[in-house]
Amino acid sequence: MHNCPQDARAYGPQLAELLRDPQVALAAAQAQSRRYFLGQAGYGLGVAALAQLLAADGHAKPTKSADADADAVNPLAPKPAHFAGKAKKCIFIFLEGAPSQIDLYDPKPKLNELNGKPLPESMTKNVRFAFIKKETAVLLGSNRKFKQHGKSGMVFSDYMPHIATCADDILMVRSMHTDQFNHHPAQLSLLAGRPFFGLPTVGSWLTYGLGSESQDLPGYVVLSAGRGTSGGASLWSSGFLPSMYAGVLFRNQGDPVLNLSNPAGLPTELQRQGLDVMRELNAERFAEMHDPEIASRIASYELAFRMQSSAPELIDLSDESQQTLDAYGINRKEPDVKASRGGGPGQYKQFATNCLLARRLVERGVRCVSLFHASWDHHSNLDVELGHNCGMADQPVAALLKDLKQRGLLDETLVVFAGEFGRTPLGENRGGSTNITGRDHHPFAFSLWMAGGGVKGGLTYGATDDIGWSITENPVHINDFHATMLHLFGIDHLKLTHRHQGLDARLTGVAGKVIKEWVA
Numbered sequence: 001m002h003n004c005p006q007d008a009r010a011y012g013p014q015l016a017e018l019l020r021d022p023q024v025a026l027a028a029a030q031a032q033s034r035r036y037f038l039g040q041a042g043y044g045l046g047v048a049a050l051a052q053l054l055a056a057d058g059h060a061k062p063t064k065s066a067d068a069d070a071d072a073v074n075p076l077a078p079k080p081a082h083f084a085g086k087a088k089k090c091i092f093i094f095l096e097g098a099p100s101q102i103d104l105y106d107p108k109p110k111l112n113e114l115n116g117k118p119l120p121e122s123m124t125k126n127v128r129f130a131f132i133k134k135e136t137a138v139l140l141g142s143n144r145k146f147k148q149h150g151k152s153g154m155v156f157s158d159y160m161p162h163i164a165t166c167a168d169d170i171l172m173v174r175s176m177h178t179d180q181f182n183h184h185p186a187q188l189s190l191l192a193g194r195p196f197f198g199l200p201t202v203g204s205w206l207t208y209g210l211g212s213e214s215q216d217l218p219g220y221v222v223l224s225a226g227r228g229t230s231g232g233a234s235l236w237s238s239g240f241l242p243s244m245y246a247g248v249l250f251r252n253q254g255d256p257v258l259n260l261s262n263p264a265g266l267p268t269e270l271q272r273q274g275l276d277v278m279r280e281l282n283a284e285r286f287a288e289m290h291d292p293e294i295a296s297r298i299a300s301y302e303l304a305f306r307m308q309s310s311a312p313e314l315i316d317l318s319d320e321s322q323q324t325l326d327a328y329g330i331n332r333k334e335p336d337v338k339a340s341r342g343g344g345p346g347q348y349k350q351f352a353t354n355c356l357l358a359r360r361l362v363e364r365g366v367r368c369v370s371l372f373h374a375s376w377d378h379h380s381n382l383d384v385e386l387g388h389n390c391g392m393a394d395q396p397v398a399a400l401l402k403d404l405k406q407r408g409l410l411d412e413t414l415v416v417f418a419g420e421f422g423r424t425p426l427g428e429n430r431g432g433s434t435n436i437t438g439r440d441h442h443p444f445a446f447s448l449w450m451a452g453g454g455v456k457g458g459l460t461y462g463a464t465d466d467i468g469w470s471i472t473e474n475p476v477h478i479n480d481f482h483a484t485m486l487h488l489f490g491i492d493h494l495k496l497t498h499r500h501q502g503l504d505a506r507l508t509g510v511a512g513k514v515i516k517e518w519v520a
Helices: 006-018 021-033 034-041 047-054 064-073 109-113 183-192 203-209 232-236 267-290 292-315 322-326 345-361 382-406 476-488
Strands: 091-098 148-149 154-157 170-177 220-226 367-372 412-420 424-429 439-442 448-450 460-461 470-472 499-502 503-505
Touching: 021 460, 091 203, 091 345, 091 382, 154 367, 170 470, 170 476, 183 232, 203 220, 203 367, 203 476, 232 367, 267 292, 292 345, 322 345, 322 382, 345 367, 345 382, 367 382, 382 439, 412 476, 424 448
Parallel strands: 091 367, 091 412, 170 460, 220 367
Antiparallel strands: 148 154, 170 448, 412 448, 424 439, 499 503
């Protein structure tokens, strides 16, 4: 609790009036205890920041001192990193359900030799599976063909020919492991550090730590395709951080954000007047309650007003060349597939469009963009459905990497391509079935890759055993991944904290180490 001076309550009835004139607002602020004033406004926009918002909309003219104070208290204002980091933006492509590393990045000839053989009981005795019946489970080889690519000789399967052309820009990690073997807990671990509800996700922590360079778009934007993730909005939540740092989900049709457009017959001038009244009422309530969520609400209303012009411009691709649209494969023919896991028809175009929108968003200063696609949970029909999903993702993701590089953005944009865990070398025999065509969840060893943002391209890090069951070299826990990711942005994961329930909470919890070998 803050110590309140006797005259603190004077701010309540006067705050709305002060907001009308930034000079008066600053004079009043300086007349009172500056520490108290900024302490109460520090979570949100405060008097000076609200005056800055008015100025941005043409309702007032800010002074240099108003600009400086606005930067000090605006929750989305750019903030300095702990040290110089190469990464400035993040595009996190999340493959919900978890793709099979054995069929994409980590070839296992020995597994093919042992196809149809059981594992020794000692290897499975104390292991929990989601669906496998271990008494009758046997190993399942891969039908994929693997080749080396680039000067680095990085290995990809025939399902990813386009991404393979970017091998020398990619850091491939084959030795990831997690503590969770079911989807939602594992997704929370990958994106929030621990398998619990109510935690801030990676994009929220980045925006909280560094702010955003965009004035007219959210600092953290979420794009989705497929049938929807099992984790839902918990995967882009701000948790216990102020809600301004939550991911904003952009829709796939109509207004990018629901109710962004004015109702028919509502003039912009009338909407502006309504927002002014709403802001004044909220500001009075904020002065009384000192609740940071009220300040976040004020900022959200103002941002939404500015987004009415910026968001439609963002999703209008008419200024993109036909060459760019073709490179991302936005209008390519989508093959038929008898499966529902990938989300049904239309996902090829939607996913490709999201990749292009991700580039447009980071160009416009958005700090973090998350792309979600569900589902890669191939318990059966693995070859057909994994092939279909890879066909969807391979071309546009490769185009995104090349587009960012050509525009000089890849060096400062970290691109992550990951699922929540891996897939078993054992074939899934749910219900004792002998028709084995898929793989179960495997948290003990899986792969992900990153590119740009200061990572060491062309490096394959870590290794697994001959069948892909266990890690044999350089194990990487989820918390290590997060610590290193923050390090690339110039953030010390031990210092990026937020006081919550009496503790200085952080993304990496009580664990995590920076893997220096990943840093270029």
